[in-house]
Amino acid sequence: MHKFIRRCIFKLQNLSYRKKLVLTSFTVSIIPLMITTIFCYYQIVSNLYEKETTALEYTLNTAADSLNHQLELYENLVTHVTNSDTVITTASREYGSIYEKYEQFTYSYDVFLTSVYNQHPDVEQITLYTHQEDLSHGLQLRPLSELTQQSWFAGDPETIQAKPQWYIDTDGSMVVLAKVPEPYTKYIKSYSDNCVAIRIPEKSFFYFLDNISDDCYVKISCLDRTYFEYTAPSIAGRSGEHMTSISTTVGNDWTITLEKPDYLIVQSAQPMIIVMIVIMAVCLFLIFLLSNLFSEYSVKRINRLRGAMNTVQKGNFNIQIHDRCQDEIGELTNNFQKMADEIQVLIKENYQSKITMKEAQLKALQAQINPHFLYNCLSLINSRALLTHQEDISQMSQLMSTFYRTTLNKGRSDILLRDEIRNVMSYIEIQQLLHDNAFQVLSQIDPTLPEIYVPNLILQPLVENSIIHGILPKQTGEGKLFLTIRRVDNMIHFTVMDNGIGIPPEKIPLLTQTESSGYGLKNVNERLLLTYGEASGLKINSIQNESTMITFSIPIPTDNGSTHFTSV
Numbered sequence: 001m002h003k004f005i006r007r008c009i010f011k012l013q014n015l016s017y018r019k020k021l022v023l024t025s026f027t028v029s030i031i032p033l034m035i036t037t038i039f040c041y042y043q044i045v046s047n048l049y050e051k052e053t054t055a056l057e058y059t060l061n062t063a064a065d066s067l068n069h070q071l072e073l074y075e076n077l078v079t080h081v082t083n084s085d086t087v088i089t090t091a092s093r094e095y096g097s098i099y100e101k102y103e104q105f106t107y108s109y110d111v112f113l114t115s116v117y118n119q120h121p122d123v124e125q126i127t128l129y130t131h132q133e134d135l136s137h138g139l140q141l142r143p144l145s146e147l148t149q150q151s152w153f154a155g156d157p158e159t160i161q162a163k164p165q166w167y168i169d170t171d172g173s174m175v176v177l178a179k180v181p182e183p184y185t186k187y188i189k190s191y192s193d194n195c196v197a198i199r200i201p202e203k204s205f206f207y208f209l210d211n212i213s214d215d216c217y218v219k220i221s222c223l224d225r226t227y228f229e230y231t232a233p234s235i236a237g238r239s240g241e242h243m244t245s246i247s248t249t250v251g252n253d254w255t256i257t258l259e260k261p262d263y264l265i266v267q268s269a270q271p272m273i274i275v276m277i278v279i280m281a282v283c284l285f286l287i288f289l290l291s292n293l294f295s296e297y298s299v300k301r302i303n304r305l306r307g308a309m310n311t312v313q314k315g316n317f318n319i320q321i322h323d324r325c326q327d328e329i330g331e332l333t334n335n336f337q338k339m340a341d342e343i344q345v346l347i348k349e350n351y352q353s354k355i356t357m358k359e360a361q362l363k364a365l366q367a368q369i370n371p372h373f374l375y376n377c378l379s380l381i382n383s384r385a386l387l388t389h390q391e392d393i394s395q396m397s398q399l400m401s402t403f404y405r406t407t408l409n410k411g412r413s414d415i416l417l418r419d420e421i422r423n424v425m426s427y428i429e430i431q432q433l434l435h436d437n438a439f440q441v442l443s444q445i446d447p448t449l450p451e452i453y454v455p456n457l458i459l460q461p462l463v464e465n466s467i468i469h470g471i472l473p474k475q476t477g478e479g480k481l482f483l484t485i486r487r488v489d490n491m492i493h494f495t496v497m498d499n500g501i502g503i504p505p506e507k508i509p510l511l512t513q514t515e516s517s518g519y520g521l522k523n524v525n526e527r528l529l530l531t532y533g534e535a536s537g538l539k540i541n542s543i544q545n546e547s548t549m550i551t552f553s554i555p556i557p558t559d560n561g562s563t564h565f566t567s568v
Contacts, residue, residue, distance in 0.1 A: 022291045022292070022295055026287060026288075026291070029283065029284075029287045030284065030287075033283055033284070037276050037277070037280055040276050041273055045266055049262075052265045052266075053244065053246075056244070056246055056258060056260060057246055059212050059258070060246050060258045061248065064248045064249075066208035067208070067254065067256060068250045068254075070205055070206075071251060071254065074174075074176050074198060074205075075164040077116070077123075077198060078164050078176045078177070078196055078198050079178060081196050082178050082179065082195075083181060086108050086112040087112070087180060087196065088181060088182075088183050089104070089108070090108065090109045090141065091128055091130040091131075091132075091135075091180050092180075092182070092183045092192060092194065101135070105140075110140065113126055123198060123199070124199045124200060124204075125198070126140065126196065126197075126198050126199075127140060127141070127142055127196070127197045128141050128194065128195075129142055129195050130144060130194045131144050133145060144157055144194070144195070147195070147197075150169075152167045152168060152170070152173075152175050153175075153177075157193065157195070158193075160179055161178075161179065162179045162191045164177065168225075168228075171202070172201075172202035172228070173199050173201050173205075174199070174200045174202065174205045175197050175198065175199050175200075176197070176200075177195055177196070178195060179191040179193075179194065179195045180196060202228075206220075206228050209228070215234050215235060215261075216232055216235075216258055216259060217231050217232070217235065217257075217258070218230045218257070218259075219257040219259075220254065220255070220256050221254070221257075222255070223253050234264075235261055238261065241262070242262045243259045243262070244259065244265060245257065245258070245259045301325070301329050301330075301333070304333070305321065305332065305333050308337075317340045317341075317344035317347070318344065319340055320337070321333055321336070322334060414454065416451065417449060417450070417451070417452050417454050418451070420456070420457075421445060421485065424459040424460050425443075427463060428441055428467075431467050438471075439467070439471045439472075439478070439479030439480060440478060440479065440480045440481070441483070442481070442482050443482075443483040444484045444486065445486075446486040446487050448487060449485065449492065450487070450492075450556055454554065455528070455531055458494075458524050459483075459494065461520055461521060461523070461524050462521070462538075462550050463481070463483070465520070465521060465550070466496055466497070466498035466548065466550075469501075470499075470501060470548050471498050471499070471500040472500075474499075474501050477499070479498070479499065479500065480498065480499045481497075481498050482495070482496070482497040483496055484497075487556070490555060491553045491555055491556065492554050492555075492556060493551065493552075494551065494553070494554075495550070496549070496551075497547060497548065497550070498548055499546065499547050500547070501544070501545060502542045502543050502544035502545050502546055503540070505542075505544070508540050508542060511540060512525040512537070512538055512540070521538060521550075524538065525537055528552055531554075532555060535553070536552055536553055536554050538550055538552050539552065
């Protein structure tokens with residue numbers, strides 16, 4: 001006992017300051033409130049218990065009246081059906097032809113059942129079981145031999161009585177069964193082997209129990225057979241609870257039993273103690289409010305630091321927190337601010353340095369060529385070629401001019417999408433001229449592509465890789481290059497595919513990690529990742545000696561005011 005007390009004291013000493021304040025306030029205030037509430041509760045429980053028991057008895061009597069009504073209703077209904085001339089004739093008539101059966105079933109028996117269904121919409125099924133084994137008509141008319149196959153029927157058909165008998169199916173549906181009188185002798189109580197079964201769904205038959213089974217156990221039985229049993233979920237699994245049990249008899253054999261745990265009776269009969277609970281709740285609320293205000297003032301500095309830590313944890317390092325106090329909390333707060341500032345600077349410098357490095361690489365590549373000198377030379381070549389009717393040379397010089405004009409792009413690192421496509425198409429035509437049309441080009445370019453800017457030189461290196469390293473090294477078959485650019489929702493998908501020699505599986509991961517001699521796949525992949533994020537990186541799939549496909553996607557900006565172009 002002494003060790004237990006010491007352990008409790010130790011735990012109390014190690015509670016936070018705010019918890020100590022709240023715990024002290026509640027302990028001092030709640031004890032007198034609890035004593036007052038318990039005293040008043042036990043003074044009024046005995047009276048309220050008696051009132052609740054009276055209410056249960058009234059509910060049980062109401063349910064008994066409803067059950068008696070249901071029994072009389074459907075027993076009278078089955079008696080009416082079994083004594084109907086139509087039913088008696090249908091079950092006992094000797095049919096000479098199929099037409100006689102059709103006429104009796106369709107124009108007499110079905111019409112009669114329809115009228116019954118219309119008057120009693122709660123009835124699910126009426127079935128006439130006849131001793132004539134060759135008679136059947138849907139579920140409305142079945143041979144008597146099938147009665148024993150029903151899941152709800154137990155016993156021998158010969159034991160069926162003229163008086164309506166009740167059964168219950170596995171799904172809870174109620175079935176009332178009665179014999180059909182012999183033809184022309186129904187008034188002297190002579191019955192045949194034929195019988196009628198009427199099925200009523202459980203919800204329709206026991207509808208009156210919906211309002212009394214919320215927190216009770218209900219059982220309806222007859223001659224040691226249970227027809228309905230329900231335990232409310234609120235009391236399920238609470239074995240051992242003391243129950244108040246009330247039962248009543250309906251008719252001669254039916255019994256309704258209603259049981260409710262005592263704790264629910266007392267709990268449901270506490271309107272007079274609500275005032276005490278409200279008063280106690282208001283007092284506790286005031287205690288909680290005042291203790292929280294006082295504790296909030298005491299731990300405000302800690303809460304500010306915790307909020308800043310949560311902000312940083314979510315990835316936002318742009319915080320401003322400062323504590324003028326020179327104690328441990330102030331030192332921790334100021335050091336945390338310095339740490340967040342340093343991390344933010346390091347992230348920004350690292351990210352910006354990568355972008356600057358890639359742009360410098362592109363500008364260095366573009367600067368290797370003197371644009372004015374190149375354009376003048378190509379223009380001179382084109383003029384001389386036209387004078388001498390050398391159309392292939394003229395075409396080559398024009399393609400070279402277009403290609404390098406869009407490639408250099410006046411030193412800019414971004415380019416209009418249509419100019420990038422024009423650049424790669426010029427490059428493809430140059431390669432076809434250089435290699436005497438050694439490969440075929442199939443392109444599908446969406447005419448509704450938006451007028452947006454993209455990083456320069458993101459397609460030409462992919463096409464160059466397919467031609468130089470895929471198609472040209474292949475010795476057999478006609479080379480084919482596939483270029484697809486299409487828009488899907490808010491994304492533009494690019495695909496470059498060839499039927500070349502393919503790439504060994506072990507080399508595919510290295511293509512975007514290893515520097516090449518030119519502006520290769522690694523540079524394109526890194527520029528895409530830096531510009532659009534991880535989802536826009538290059539995806540390379542290859543089947544060796546068959547094909548290689550490179551794909552990537554870029555998002556369409558939503559605030560660029562872009563237009564669409566219809567041709568490239």
